[in-house]
Amino acid sequence: MSLPPILQNLRLPVMASPLFIISYPELVIAQCKAGVVGSFPALNAREKDGEPPMLETWLKRITEELDRHNQANPDAPAAPFAVNQIVHKSNARLDRDVELCVKYKVPLWITSLGARTEVYDAAHSCGGFVVHDVINNHFARKAIDKGADGLVAVAAGAGGHAGAQSPLALVSEIREWFDGALLLSGAIGKGDSILAAQAMGADMAYIGSAFIATEEANAVPGYKQMITEAGASDIVYSNLFTGVHGNYLKPSIRNAGMDPDNLETSDPSKMSFKLDESGEREKPKKWKEIxxxxxxxxxxxxxxxxxxxxxxxxxxxFAARARMDATGPKAANPGYARLSTAEAAAG
Incomplete structure (x- = not known):
């Protein structure tokens, strides 16, 4: 298998993606206890100047609570958790946050917006396994060359920062040269889509938006409700709000007084993950609820x-798997035998 042992015995082949602002310990712990990998961005754990690192408080709580769960439920242990590091020059907290993740021996790491060898080395020093999210084959190769263990293919339709390539194309190109752990992100809101991700060559699904509409998510009620009422046609792809292209809810853009169908284009060089004095990410006030x-x-x-x-x-x-078993070539023709790669090549 291309998956490491830590990812081979999950209830479902799913990693919950780290959601900015939304993924707090309550959600991560609930995801892990439910049997899928829970994750959060390190930058979600914020403190004011002079206060102890909130990230350390979170890591201690998550680690201890999952350990208690595992001791009480040896036959149904929790899935491991992951921490997302934004590897961008504007993230002044990166070195400190990496040190804390090493201290608490975070088992799974996710890196975004940059691939840095020293971050991968730090993860490996404590036994961590690192996946890097990418939007195209070029960035995928760079991440693996610099030491990432696996990849998250962020395809068209993914929430937040997302690529524009079809998942069929993106996964196929990566699989031409990479046989390691590969996760797929992009419009996966149903169990059928998890199976589809595996069928096209990914090992696991990477799911984010569906978890926004959960009781444990740190999202305001209006946000959760909007998720339940919207569909694919209510999503707009824009780089205006962060400098990096991402998918956003059109109704929230309208509520902010803007036309979602006529948004300006932003300068990517303005992308920033700096925090203000209160520990909040710097962001224009009118965009707070985009x-x-x-x-x-x-x-x-x-x-x-x-x-x-x-x-x-x-x-x-599992219903999708059963449906495929019942309607596939073997079901239609009992004499059907799948050709091996060698047999197919030989004609």
Whole structure:
């Protein structure tokens, strides 16, 4: 298998993506206990100047609570958790946050917006496994060359910062040369899509937007409700708000007094992950409630507990597998035999 042992015995082949502002310990712990990898951006853990690092408080809480769960449930242990590091020159906290993740031996690391060898070395020093998110094959090669263990292919339709390539094309190009751990992100809001991701060559699905509409998510009620009421046509792809292209909810843009169909283009050099004096990410006031989401939200109909969402995904995933078994070539023709690669090449 291309997956490391830590990712081979999950309830579902799913990693929950790190959601800016939204992924707090409550959500991460609920995701892990439900049997899928929970994650959060290190920059979500913010403190005011002079206060102890909130990231350390979070790591201690998550580690201890999952350990207690595992001791009480040896036959149904929690999935591991991941921390996302924004590897961008504007992130002044990166070195400190990396040190804390090493201290707490974070098992899974996700790196974004830059590939740096020293970050991968730090992760490996504590036994961590690192996946780097990419939007094209060029960045995928760079990340692996610099020491990343696996990749997250962020395809068209993914929430937040996203690429523009079809998942079919992106996964196929990466799989031509890379046989390591590969996750797929982009409009995955149903169990059927998890199976589809595996069918096209990915090992796991990387799901974000569906978890916004959960009880444990740190999102305001209006955001959660908008997710349940919107569909793919309510998503706009723009780089105005961060300097990097991403997908956002059109209704939230309208509520901010802008026309989502006529947005300006931003200068990528203005991208910044600096925090203000209160520990908040610097952002124009009028953009405070511009909400990100992917095209898969049409499958999200109500706000539910995280455990219930994972239950739904599991039911759909195994129903899709059963449906394929019942309607595939073997079912239609009992004499069907799949050719091996060598046999196919030989004609």
């Amino acid at each position: 909400w990100g989401a992917g095209q898969g939200i049409g499958m999200v109909k109500e706000v539910v507990p995280t455990a219930e969402l994972v239950n739904r995904l599991e039911r759909e995933y």
